[in-house]
Amino acid sequence: MSEATxxxxxxxxxxxxxxxxxxxxxxxxxxxxxxxxxxLMLTYxxxxxxxxxxxxxAGRATNIWYGxxxxxxxxxxxxxxxxxxxxxxxxxxxxxxxxxxxxxxxALGTAFLAVKGxxxxxxxxxHLVPGAQFALTEKSAQxxxxxxxxxxxxxxxxxxxGILLVLRLALLGFRRRLELxxxxxxxxxxxxxxxxxxxxxxxxxxxxxxxxxx
Amino acid sequence: xxxxxLTGDLPLPAHPDYLRDGTSLTSWLTTTDHKRIAILxxxxxxxxxxxxxxxxxxxxxxxxxxxxGLLTSDAYNKLFSFHGIxxxxxxxxxxxxxxxxxxxxxLMIGAPDVAFPRLNLFxxxxxxxxxxxxxxxxxxxxxxxxWTFYTPYSTMFSxxxxxxxxxxxxxVGFASIATGVNFxxxxxxxxxxxxxxxxxxxxxxxxxxxxxxxxxxxxxLAISLLLVMAERWxxxxxxxxxxxxxxxxxxxxxxxxxxxAVYIMILPAMGxxxxxxxxxxxxxxxxYDFMVYALIAIAGxxxxxxxxxxxxxxxxxxxxxxxxxxxxVIAVPSAIKVFNWTASLYxxxxxxxxxxxxxxxxxxxxxxxxxxxxxxxxxxxxxxxxDTYFVVAHFHYIMVGGAVSGFFAGLxxxxxxxxxxxxxxxxxxxxxxxxxxGFNMTFLPQFVAGYLGMPRxxxxxxxxxxxxxxxxxxxxxxxxxxxxxxxxxxxxxxxxAERAGNNPWGASGLEWTTTxxxxxxxxxxxxxxxxxPYDYHPEGESAGLNPPEVQNARExx
Amino acid sequence: MSTQNNHxxxxxxxxxxxxxxxxxxxxxLLVLSLVLAHVPMGSFTVxxxxxxxxxxxxxxxxxxxxxxxxxxLIRLAAMSGxxxxxxxxxxxxxxxxxxVAGR
Numbered sequence: 001m002s003e004a005t006x007x008x009x010x011x012x013x014x015x016x017x018x019x020x021x022x023x024x025x026x027x028x029x030x031x032x033x034x035x036x037x038x039x040l041m042l043t044y045x046x047x048x049x050x051x052x053x054x055x056x057x058a059g060r061a062t063n064i065w066y067g068x069x070x071x072x073x074x075x076x077x078x079x080x081x082x083x084x085x086x087x088x089x090x091x092x093x094x095x096x097x098x099x100x101x102x103x104x105x106x107a108l109g110t111a112f113l114a115v116k117g118x119x120x121x122x123x124x125x126x127h128l129v130p131g132a133q134f135a136l137t138e139k140s141a142q143x144x145x146x147x148x149x150x151x152x153x154x155x156x157x158x159x160x161x162g163i164l165l166v167l168r169l170a171l172l173g174f175r176r177r178l179e180l181x182x183x184x185x186x187x188x189x190x191x192x193x194x195x196x197x198x199x200x201x202x203x204x205x206x207x208x209x210x211x212x213x214x
Numbered sequence: 215x216x217x218x219x220l221t222g223d224l225p226l227p228a229h230p231d232y233l234r235d236g237t238s239l240t241s242w243l244t245t246t247d248h249k250r251i252a253i254l255x256x257x258x259x260x261x262x263x264x265x266x267x268x269x270x271x272x273x274x275x276x277x278x279x280x281x282x283g284l285l286t287s288d289a290y291n292k293l294f295s296f297h298g299i300x301x302x303x304x305x306x307x308x309x310x311x312x313x314x315x316x317x318x319x320x321l322m323i324g325a326p327d328v329a330f331p332r333l334n335l336f337x338x339x340x341x342x343x344x345x346x347x348x349x350x351x352x353x354x355x356x357x358x359x360x361w362t363f364y365t366p367y368s369t370m371f372s373x374x375x376x377x378x379x380x381x382x383x384x385x386v387g388f389a390s391i392a393t394g395v396n397f398x399x400x401x402x403x404x405x406x407x408x409x410x411x412x413x414x415x416x417x418x419x420x421x422x423x424x425x426x427x428x429x430x431x432x433x434x435l436a437i438s439l440l441l442v443m444a445e446r447w448x449x450x451x452x453x454x455x456x457x458x459x460x461x462x463x464x465x466x467x468x469x470x471x472x473x474x475a476v477y478i479m480i481l482p483a484m485g486x487x488x489x490x491x492x493x494x495x496x497x498x499x500x501x502y503d504f505m506v507y508a509l510i511a512i513a514g515x516x517x518x519x520x521x522x523x524x525x526x527x528x529x530x531x532x533x534x535x536x537x538x539x540x541x542x543v544i545a546v547p548s549a550i551k552v553f554n555w556t557a558s559l560y561x562x563x564x565x566x567x568x569x570x571x572x573x574x575x576x577x578x579x580x581x582x583x584x585x586x587x588x589x590x591x592x593x594x595x596x597x598x599x600x601d602t603y604f605v606v607a608h609f610h611y612i613m614v615g616g617a618v619s620g621f622f623a624g625l626x627x628x629x630x631x632x633x634x635x636x637x638x639x640x641x642x643x644x645x646x647x648x649x650x651x652g653f654n655m656t657f658l659p660q661f662v663a664g665y666l667g668m669p670r671x672x673x674x675x676x677x678x679x680x681x682x683x684x685x686x687x688x689x690x691x692x693x694x695x696x697x698x699x700x701x702x703x704x705x706x707x708x709x710x711a712e713r714a715g716n717n718p719w720g721a722s723g724l725e726w727t728t729t730x731x732x733x734x735x736x737x738x739x740x741x742x743x744x745x746x747p748y749d750y751h752p753e754g755e756s757a758g759l760n761p762p763e764v765q766n767a768r769e770x771x
Numbered sequence: 772m773s774t775q776n777n778h779x780x781x782x783x784x785x786x787x788x789x790x791x792x793x794x795x796x797x798x799x800l801l802v803l804s805l806v807l808a809h810v811p812m813g814s815f816t817v818x819x820x821x822x823x824x825x826x827x828x829x830x831x832x833x834x835x836x837x838x839x840x841x842x843x844l845i846r847l848a849a850m851s852g853x854x855x856x857x858x859x860x861x862x863x864x865x866x867x868x869x870x871v872a873g874r
Binding site: 402426430434460462463466470517518520521524528529530531532533536537 | 844851852855858859862863865866867869870
């Protein structure tokens, strides 16, 4: 398992092509994910166009500090993930660096979820869950929070999957069950991780920023 | 008699074909062989096909009489909804791509398997899980929203099992995406040496174009259903007009997928027909390049026309104009394809084996469906016939007349390759003609009934429409028989029919150069390709009787 | 790969140098969008947030996800998602905007 040929899988004859196919496959899947979240953001956009004032008022009710902290956490995790992928691609056996950065990436992802958990707890205590007990009186503010829970919830599921994938790589790596150098699985996981980050960047602008200036 | 002996090669050591390479149930359920996964899919969608068919049989029986009496309104709503959901997502969308696409894509490009074999199997398990949700929705009491899940009815008013049905469709969407990603990577990365893009058979192009739509459109369907589920389950007021939500937005999201989904169903059938017509006319396909461009154009433009489903929804008139214009545009590449199939027959030496009968039936029925589609793209006519049987007839001409005919055409054409057995030709021709007649008996009267104003989705109707409904229901009985016949003779052929040679049709194409059934890794030698597809008789030369020189799975000296 | 010696082994620092700069730019953009969101500029405030989000995701896609050195095919795959989201937005908003304006 020390050479790249150990990573060759059926039905491939060339490791280069297998690796390229992995990259193409994940990008095709990410294009699919872009449309997945694109459709959610379109729903948000249409609702916001039709209910601009309510969205500004409801946006103010979100906690911008949780949101900003989480954005910073995810941006940092993208940095460590990039180091993982580039160190892997160099093929120069940076085992300790790769494993350390994988661990930090997973830890940052978990930190994001922890912050998110505190934020959800606050939201629930402030009655920001749509329903009879809803705190805000503006018409359509419930609509904003309906989308808030959907968008952040679906994103959190994606991030959880990302954390599990990164943890899997880290655990296999620590137990020397995974060839780290030039492994296409690491690049594929990295690309997925970055996309989850990119989606959050847009969610940050859509959820936390509206209504701050007025 | 084999090619190898004729050319003086030493026979290769005997080894089991893919069907006999492991016979236990486990060997099937854990297989990563694309050919076996294709068979798993074929069994699955056959079951779903007859489930959806059973539901519509009850509906057609009910419509025999103006006042019905067989079903309650509620049961009627649930049966046609179940029919639609099962037929669209569990039969038509996976039908050709996941069976023939899976089986043939690697064979046609000269590859040992698809790019991600384990993902391929995973996609089948997702389909099974999704089917379980949907069948549960039926058994638990059914869903009555129609296959379209329109809000606010589906979110706020329906008391049926919308959540389970929507969850089923949501999950099967991911199976579709996984298959699409797999096929895209396979087509790009696993083509045999010499298999350049413009040497690909049109079926490969069609599968590729279909995969693009699957990957890019399905996630939007997933979101539309996810939002319906969130509103029903968690009470989030996404589409509730009282809370500022926009029910029409649901229709945008839904049709952004569901209109391209029509092309998911029809493009692979076009691919199948493009393989069969040249073979049985002994001609090259007319205008290969334009056939390719037309496939890609249909897949692309298909994303721009969804709003023609929403002309009466309250969508803005400006959007109506844009979508109406774009819907006319997509008729152009479809027409190019019809002209080219027809032109491929010109001066051909046509023989009417069953696959050819189905393929010619496809061309006629698809053209009828497509032309009636132009009526629906024009706003004044559409406003008149929206939600009538005219629309029902139109899309059944495309989906049943087109996609299902294409499916049966492919089933007969590649049956010898898949199973190693010939099917009984006379029975097959009889079934093909029966299917064509039964289909027209069923759906032609619906154009008239719809144009005269009979609305869809009602289980009672004014007595003046009875004549059309009686014609329709009797036609449906003929159609049902025509669908049951192949089940019988295909099963018979598995045990008693004569063995098929490697290339019983004298067809070109790499899949015919390997044995029938193929070995587990498809080819004993790496195929090398040195010419384009459809190497039959070129234009200007008359067709002879001898089969074409089959592309050889050997190095060319 | 730029050196003559095939075995010019990289050091961990090689990976941190460039990427930390990108990370710093991302963080600066985050602070900028946070600040701009509190400045009353009408609809320009909204636009600022979205434009900065596009800038940040552009940096991540091009540099972190290595689209800059990817084959054209990969870039096309990445673009296809964005293109079809644009189609989805453009045609849906063609309806919504003219519908809202007509109210």
